[in-house]
Amino acid sequence: MNKEILLFVNDREQKIVTDPQRTLLEVLREDLKLTGTNFGCNEGLCGACTVLIDGEPNHSCMVRIGEVEYKWITTIEGLAKGEKLHPVQQAFLDEEAFQCGYCTPGMILNAVALLQKYPNPTDEQIIEWMNGNICRCNGYPKIISAIRRAVKLIKEDK
Amino acid sequence: MTNKQNPDTQQNVIGRSVPRVDAPHKATGKALYTADMKLPGMLYGKLLRSPVPHARILNIDVSKASSLPGVKDVIIGKDTPGIKYGNWRLFPQTQDEFPLAMEKVRFIGDEVAAVAAIDPDIAEEAVGLIRVDYEELPAVFSVDEALAPGAPLIHDEIEELEGNISIDRNIDVGDLEAAFARADLVLDDTFTLHAVSHAYLEPCAVLAQPDTEDRLTLWTSTQTPYIVQCLLASTLGLPENHVRVIKPHVGGGFGGKMELRPWDFCAAFMARRTGRPVKFVLSRTEELATGRRRHAIKIRSKVGFKKDGTLVAKDFEAYLDGGAYNSMGPTATFLCGNFGAMLYRYPAYRYRGYHVYTNNPPAGAMRGFGAPQAMYVSETQMNIAAKELDIDPIDLRLKNAMVTGDAIEGVTKISSAGFVESLQKVAEMSGWKEKHAAMPPNKGMGIGCYSFISGGVFNWFNTPYHFSACEVRAYDDGTVHLLTMASDIGQGSDTILRQILAQSLGISVENIRITSADTTMTPKADLGTWGSRVTLMNGNAILDAARKIKENLAQIVSLKFNLNVIHEIAFADGRVFAKLKPERGISFAEAVAMWVTANRGRELTVRGYYTPRDKGLTTPAYSFGAQVAEIAVDPDTGIVTVEKITTAHDCGTVINPMAVEGQLEGSIQMGLGYVLSEKFVMRDGKTLNTTFLDYKIPSAEDMPQIESCAIETYEPEGPYGAKEAGEGLAIPTAPAVAHAVFEATGYRCKELPITPEKILRATGKLME
Structure with a gap:
């Protein structure tokens, strides 16, 4: 049974008519063409599909679209402000x-x-927080260093 | 050592951590992977897989599936041309796989049918409506069962085969019996090495688009577009030129994406039948339950030493559990024997390697390709011998270490080796001498070493083309376009190859555009990304092309400045000039413009090629390295914590230090998984752990402190002296950790992985 669902994705209002049982991951990728959020396992076990829902990290493969009505979603496409990357991206x-x-x-x-x-x-x-995100290529040290660097970049930004 | 620098400039590109060309797109979500692509009218494909390990197919009824609304095509083996394929085209009897099962299924997960529908849910439902009647056959799930008298024949259709051994390889060097007679210590051990998953984060995906004139385009998550092109064309019965294969961004491969796979074929075949694009995306469960994996190998190794630690002989016998099909197993069988003889000088060596069919999911190439298993055995036996002979394990290795100029007779020659230096450096960095002897209780320090190939010289794929090729187009605005079939799957080749070309032409990397891995755009051929071949092989093809560009531009500059033939023409800092009279020169852009004018409007486009010749049977160049692991064991739980990993390694000239570091750190992660946490739990051919919950990849908290040092040698056959850095590093962590565990607990692991349970049993904390 389709339903109209209103949500805010990367600061833009989106009205979607769809089955509320579909996953947020699927709607982001298929309906909104936001393919930066990747499918890794569909079981909430690898973290590749992590997005922010009202600022909190969530595995979008485990969230039904019906659960995020009126919520603020941030995906990787919504982090940069114009040309300027988010300090974590940088x-x-x-x-x-x-x-x-x-x-x-x-x-x-x-x-x-x-x-x-x-x-x-x-x-x-840092390690405890990031522990649910799997990387198979670089073995994490550079990710941890990047987060330490981001702390400094955010302070410099302010 | 001087050759690696461009002597004409201070601005060297080689040895600099040039940022990855694909980095901004990957950090902003713009990088397109195959699953991200969508075309108008696209259909979604799903596969039906065998639920039984070995059976004859009696009947398949697709009528219900076909009549489900939204289903556009259903295919089974009998609908296809029924042409077998495999990567060893040189030996057709090794090509043992059909895109969809014909008479028989041979493992749980064997592809039996495929559906294309207007959405993935309908496709899934239709798969569930296909009825297959099987006549189950006796099945075998280990090498021992497969080789027992009366074992069922898994490939009874291949006439050349008598049993379940699909291929074997022998190496015989020296007089083994006489050599063993001189030994004071002989070790004779049997090791069981287990299968593990590549676990690349991007599940396999493919999108096929039918084209005009019966041609087709395939976007697929592959390491080897040329191999997919050739094998897909042959299974479809099309000329190769009718098939265009494009590699989008690939989310990791590690050897698991280097063959034509059934979904590639089914997407292409159904796209042609329906006239619509067809996409397949595998699920993680499909990947873990049925995907390729590293070979489980049973190895018996007998090795002899003199009292003073000198190696005298080694007798090495390996039985690879290949699963139901050859996949890349023949290559692993070949290489396992080669790697058994590497690292140390064995005056006599014998290898007997057997690739054995079982009804397990097929094993394939995986990072190290026979080497992690062979070297786990070699390194563990070195550590056993060091203890028996009361010699320090590093001293024992130094005594026998291969050096530049060593050879395995009739097999290979070592053209550069920084192994001794790596051992010395890792001992110094880790404080080995002082710390190893005085580890506190429940702590241990261990060592493991490795060597690996920089690409294979073998041509079992039987390509008539060069092993690697590229095209370089130089333009009058000073920019250059590099076209190459080399495939960046995350390792960074698009960046490294630009560095090599920039250095050679004396221009900046920003002025080089790269198009890679598109079989209609990029020159034939390149065998792809595997065996750590790209830097050396495609790097040399690029140097060949650059040399041709430079010859052409040198003529122009010589003419313009009336330079006598004795003048050397230099290329640096975006200029082309007389080396000894730098003022006599022009910009690279001007030189190209003048060349084009002088050639009446022709484009300055050249092709570069590389094929290793007269380099033995294995590879043009070997990397080497040594690694020390420091661990702690909780005596009550048996849980191992790896605290620190120290590595010294020789990958020749380091082209991009940041990229090499990334390879090292990722290798340690994969090595830790191999030795401590990753294992397929199998029951009667069925993989029971099919999610990341119970197939445990190391996460951030499992990572130790990491220190490393690159020992730079200069490899004469490598571009700017470079060798491999992608796979060898994944080898030493397992034996180093296992050695440290032995030092801490007395438990010597000969059956990987090391688990708390095995440790507790060995220490008497856990009774039967």
Whole structure:
């Protein structure tokens, strides 16, 4: 049974008529053409599909579209302000914190949420927070360094 | 050592961490992977897989599936041309796979039918409506069962085969019996190495689009577009030129995406039948339950030493569990024997390798390709011998280490080796001498080493073309277009190859546009990204093309400035000039413009090629390295924590330090998974752990402190002296950690992976 669902994706209002049981991941990718959010496992176990829902990181493959009515969704496409990258994106570039790049959007969004909650995270906090995001290429050290760098970039921005 | 620098400039591109060309798109979500693509009228494909490990197909009824509204096509093996394929085209009897099963299924997950429908849910439902009647056959799930007398024949249709051994390889060097007679210590151990998953984050995906005039275009998640093009054309019965294969961004491969796969064929075949684009995206469960994997291998290794630690002989016997099809198993069988003889000087060596069919999911190429298994055995036996002979494990290795100029007789020659230096450096960096002897209780320090090939020289694919090729187009605005079939799957080749071309032409990387991995655009051929071949092979093809560009531009500059033939023409800083009179020169852009004018409007376009010749049977060049692991074991739970990994490695000239570091850190992650946490749980051919919940890849918290040092050698056959850095590094972590676990607990692991349970049993904390 289709339903009209209103939500805000990357600061834009979106009205979608669809089956509320479909996953947020599917709607983002298929209906809204936001393919930066990647499909990795469809079981909430790899983190490749992480997006922010009202600022909180979520596996979009585990969220029904009906659950996010009136919510604010941020995907990787919505992080940069115009030409200016989000400091976490910039830090990932500076530290070359990826190879194949498939886990990267989820990693970046989860890191953004981390730094919103803990602007000065300890290494333990970073590792614990990022532990649900799998990377198979670069083995994490550069991702952790990128998050440390992002802490500095955000401060310089202010 | 000087050759790697461009002597005409201070602005060297080689050795600099040039940012990845694909980085901005990957950080902003713009990078397109195959699953991201959508075409008008596109259909969604799904596969029906066999639920039984070995059976004859009696009947398939697709009538219900075909009549489901929204279903546009259903195909089974009998609808297809029924042409077998496999990567070893040189030996057709090894090509043992049909795109869809014909008479028999041979493993749980074997592809039986495919559906294309207007949406993925309908396709899935239709798959569930296909009825297959099977006559189940006896099945075998281990090498021992497959080789037992009276075992069922898995490929009874291949006349050349007598049993379940699909291919074997022998190496014989020296007089083995006489050599063993001289030994003071002989170790004879049997090791069981397990299968693990590539677990690339991007599941396999393909999109096929039918074209005008019966041609077709395929976007697929592959490491080897040329191989997919050739094998797809042959299975469809089309000329190769009718098939265009394009590699979009690929979310990791590690050896798991280097063959034609059934979904490639089914997408193409159904696209041609329906006249509509067809896309397949595999699920993670399909990937883990039925996907390719690293070979489980049973290895018996007998090795002899003199009292002083000198190696005298090795007898190495490997049985690879190939699963139901050859896949890349023959190559792994070949290489396993080669790697058994690497690292150290064995005056006598014998290898007997057997690739054995079973009814398990097929194993294929995976990062290291026979080497992680062979070297886990070699390195563990070195550590056992060090203990038995009371010699420090690093000293024992130094005594036997291969050096530049060494050879395996009749097999290979080592043209550069920084192994001794790697051992010395890793000992120094890790504080081995002081720390190893005085580890506190429940802590251990261990060592493991590796060597790996920089691309294979073998041509089992039987291509008539060069192993690697590129085209370089130079334009009058000073920019250059590099077209190459080399495939960037995340390792960074698009960036590294631009660096090599920029250095050679003396222009900046920003002025080089790259088009890679599109079989109609990029020159024939390149065998793809595997065996750590891209930097050396495509790098050399690029140097060949650059040399041709430079010859042409040197003529122009010589004419313009009336330069005598004794003048060397230099290319640096965006200029072309007389080396000893730099003022006599012009910009690269001007030189190209003048060349075009002088040639009456022709484009300055050249092609470069590389094929290794007279380099033995294996590879033109070997990497080397040594790694030390420091671990702690909780004596009550048996849980191992890896605290620190120190590595010194020789990959020749480092072209991009940041990229090499990334390879190293990722290799450690994969090595830790191999030795401690990853394992397929199998029951009667069925993979039971098919999610990342129970197939446990190391996560951020599992990573140790990492220190590393690159020992730079200069490889004469490598572009600017470079060798491989992509696969070898994935080898040493397992033996180093296992050695450290032994030092901490007394448990010597000969059956991977190391689990808390095995440790507790060995330490008497857990009774039967």
